[in-house]
Amino acid sequence: MISCGLLPRLRLAASPLKPGLLPTSKRSSYSHRPRCAAALESPDVARLADAARISLSPQEVEQFGPKIRQVVDWFGQLQAVDLESIEPSLRASTEAVSSPREDTPETFDNREAIIEAIPSYDDPYIKVPRVLNKD
Amino acid sequence: MALFIFRGFCANAIILIPKNGAFLHKIRPKRSQFEVQARRSGSTEARPAQKSSQMATRERQQQQLQGFEAIIGIETHVQLQTSTKAFCRCPYSYGSDPNTTICPVCMGLPGTLPVLNSRVVEFAVKLGLALNCEISMKSKFDRKQYFYPDLPKGYQISQFDIPIAKGGFLDVDLPVEFGGGHKKFGITRVHMEEDAGKLVHSDTGSFSQVDLNRAGVPLLEIVSEPDMRNGIEAAEYASELQRVVRYVGVSNGNMQEGSLRCDVNVSVRPGGQQEFGTKVEIKNMNSFSAMNKAIDYEINRQILLHKQGQANQIVQETRLWDDATQKTFTMRKKEGLADYRYFPEPDLPEVVLTDEYVDQIRKSLPELPEAKRRRYENMGLTMQDVLFLANDDDVCDYFDSCIQNGAEAKLAANWIMGDIAAYLKNEKVSIKEIKLTPKELAELISSIKNGTISGKIGKEILNELICKGGTVQGLILEKDLVQIVDPAAIEALVDGVIAENPKQLEQYRSGRTKLQGFFAGQVMKKSKGKANPVLLTKILQEKLNAGN
Known part of the structure; x- marks a missing residue:
């Protein structure tokens, strides 16, 4: 789920799980997720860079391709874990915290430092290039 | 990114359990749906004058549609009236000086972590129940990623595939002057998310200005089923939603301040067609009447294009309502579906509710x-x-x-x-x-x-x-306002007035009976308005006619 969400256009391949990589206590994940054995598509680095608003040179695109694939492969190892008998969980840990935050305000006392760090501040606003369109 | 994921593995779940006495508000009986339905059938009354205006309204609507059907769905953002933001302790109040209620968390500075405000969950469950939804006992937050200057983190913390509430409905009584009637509109889902900052576009100059006070303020997004068919129904849905958020106390529902914002999706299809037409989104309506007008304008615009054989001119886009010209105009065309690359928010644990918690909120509903x-x-x-x-x-x-x-x-x-x-x-x-x-x-x-x-x-x-x-x-x-109901006292007053006005008495007796009003007025004046009018009329008539 997590890695598919990160890089939605990439499909994960199953690869053998290295012994000892996952402690058994942490083996909670989605049992309904098909363990895909299909070959991994190459990451579309140009598209990913565009989505992240990062400019990459053609050489960098070449360099990043295999690196990204390596990360995805690494997650792919998780696909080999047998989860047939395990109840799906939304998150990895369900250890309870019994006291969520109360709704009592507290003013941050070093606002000056935040304002100071804004690259282009036009009191009292943050100044940004003119934008009218979201997409 | 991988680092975030590992932090996610460590995150714990927030389990919301009621605290003693926390929900001991007004406990009122919940209505019985069945009873309500049964009662309705015999209760549609309308005065004749209203009936004719109803017919006129309906006929006009039919005529305007000209064999087409409009489909309307509404997404509503409701700003919650919590004391702090959703994920940090910054206070928020509308109208504060720009960029004053900010902290490293809502500014999206590196190294900060969100911590969920428990009141946001309470309000979400409250509204979910009030909208007859099914509450998700386990839900989670997700990141919706896009780049815009009012969004400091580069993503909005929202809920994607598991909203906190889903599958509800809202009952609406349409106003009598618009034809009346009772409608039930489906609620697809209610989810929690954070607001973005405010972007101010300077009229001149090549820059925009950002105020991040609102960044991180908790919102509930309520998505309706595409159940509305015209502007009135949509406006009434929104106004009922406003009543509900105010009744249950989760928001002030103020449209002018942007505490309740509606984005409306409108499409039109020829009668009998199964699939929906191309939908157009309308924003920027800051009152229910603007909503009504904007939607009806948009429906007519689309029908006209259909009739002129230019249905292909209806494109998926966002249009803004302009109150000055009473028209919608293109804000931006949508090229394909936006790719928000949702993924589970690794910095926040899942939200786990107990039955007890939900029941306590249910009981606390007004x-x-x-x-x-x-x-x-x-x-x-x-x-x-x-x-x-x-x-x-x-x-x-x-x-x-x-x-x-x-x-x-x-x-x-x-x-x-x-x-x-x-x-x-x-x-x-x-x-x-x-x-x-x-x-x-x-x-x-x-x-x-x-x-x-x-x-x-x-x-x-x-x-x-x-x-x-x-x-x-x-x-x-x-x-000394007690009404005079003693006939003798009134008789005395009447006698006095008659005696003081012999000329009028003569005129009355010779046929000008309208003068009775004059006498009644005089008596009432003398009694300082205290004479019982029924007794007064009776006694006065007797006395005036006594001489005949």
């Missing part, structure tokens, strides 16, 4: 507008009265309190909707601010009913009671 309307309808009030009273929960509380103090429903409704409403409107105050208590209004009504004072005197002292307070009994004694 009587909702729909239940109020059905109850008032059952008291024998007309739909117009019902809609007026149930529109505002402060007015409801006032009215209910009058009834509890023994006032007759129809009479209390008349006073509230008439003289009191007029005063509230003129003075721009809320019903909670007036000095006339519901108990005294009930007293006023019964004093008139049992003949202690006349209706006219009642009206006269109402204003004083509203402005200065005091008791009806006190005022009656102080001003």
